Amino acid sequence: MKRTILALTALTLLASAAQARTWDQIKASGTIKIATEGAFKPFNYFEGKKLTGFEIDLADAIAKQLGLKVEWITQPFDNLLIGLGQDRYDFVIASHGISPERAKAVDFSDPHYCTGGAIVSKPGGPKSAADLVGKTVVVQVGTTYLDNVKKIKGIKDVKTFQKDTDAQAALMSGRADAWVSDKFLGLDAIKSVPGKLVQGDLLFQEKIAMAVKKGNTSLTKELNASLSKLENNGVYAKLSNQYFGQDIRCK
Numbered sequence: 299m300k301r302t303i304l305a306l307t308a309l310t311l312l313a314s315a316a317q318a319r320t321w322d323q324i325k326a327s328g329t330i331k332i333a334t335e336g337a338f339k340p341f342n343y344f345e346g347k348k349l350t351g352f353e354i355d356l357a358d359a360i361a362k363q364l365g366l367k368v369e370w371i372t373q374p375f376d377n378l379l380i381g382l383g384q385d386r387y388d389f390v391i392a393s394h395g396i397s398p399e400r401a402k403a404v405d406f407s408d409p410h411y412c413t414g415g416a417i418v419s420k421p422g423g424p425k426s427a428a429d430l431v432g433k434t435v436v437v438q439v440g441t442t443y444l445d446n447v448k449k450i451k452g453i454k455d456v457k458t459f460q461k462d463t464d465a466q467a468a469l470m471s472g473r474a475d476a477w478v479s480d481k482f483l484g485l486d487a488i489k490s491v492p493g494k495l496v497q498g499d500l501l502f503q504e505k506i507a508m509a510v511k512k513g514n515t516s517l518t519k520e521l522n523a524s525l526s527k528l529e530n531n532g533v534y535a536k537l538s539n540q541y542f543g544q545d546i547r548c549k
């Protein structure tokens with residue numbers, strides 16, 4: 299018993315002693331390590347073997363602006379913030395909504411876009427929160443969609459999936475009545491299966507930001523300064539228009 303407690307204390311000490319790389323250390327190394335999921339189209343996804351998407355291009359532009367090479371790391375969505383706490387990479391860009399819960403564990407950059415969680419169903423399916431009563435709703439695990447859907451009273455069943463694409467597949471195959479996901483992602487998904495899906499109401503709004511290890515203020519400052527430059531020099535607008543046909547920055 300005493301031994302276990304000692305071992306646990308040692309582990310905790312080790313974990314907290316491990317330091318995130320500061321801006322100076324990252325700069326000196328010449329390469330920044332960025333983590334994402336790679337299954338959240340059009341924000342971060344794979345086109346064959348190539349990691350791409352709005353957030354990938356934006357983070358690549360940030361790194362370029364900061365004079366750094368990028369090493370991309372992909373992880374299941376649910377592991378991303380844990381790996382950040384373990385110093386496996388310098389920051390995460392994976393459409394994380396800024397929430398008080400998450401802000402206890404990580405620091406957030408300024409938001410890189412504003413969006414919300416919206417319902418998607420088959421034509422004739424549920425379109426509003428009230429319509430979800432008695433229905434089966436699917437969402438990706440560890441997301442703000444899950445948190446918000448849980449607040450709606452009367453839903454028959456909320457099923458979670460490791461990947462958002464699997465939640466969508468469950469809706470398509472009739473295992474669920476509704477899927478809640480990002481409003482821009484939903485529009486993109488609907489376009490890819492013409493006539494099969496429709497978007498319903500926006501259930502909540504959120505600001506999306508990059509996550510940095512708690513206390514790594516030197517890096518957060520650089521990311522914010524770089525994002526702001528790209529928002530002012532046309533790079534952000536160009537990327538946003540390319541992926542969404544509109545500018546999705548927070549207004």
Ligand code: ARG
Nearest residue numbers: 335338392393394395441442
């Ligand atoms: N915006 C939602 C959240 O903050 C979902 C993010 C999902 N991201 C992803 N790469 N699958 O939880």
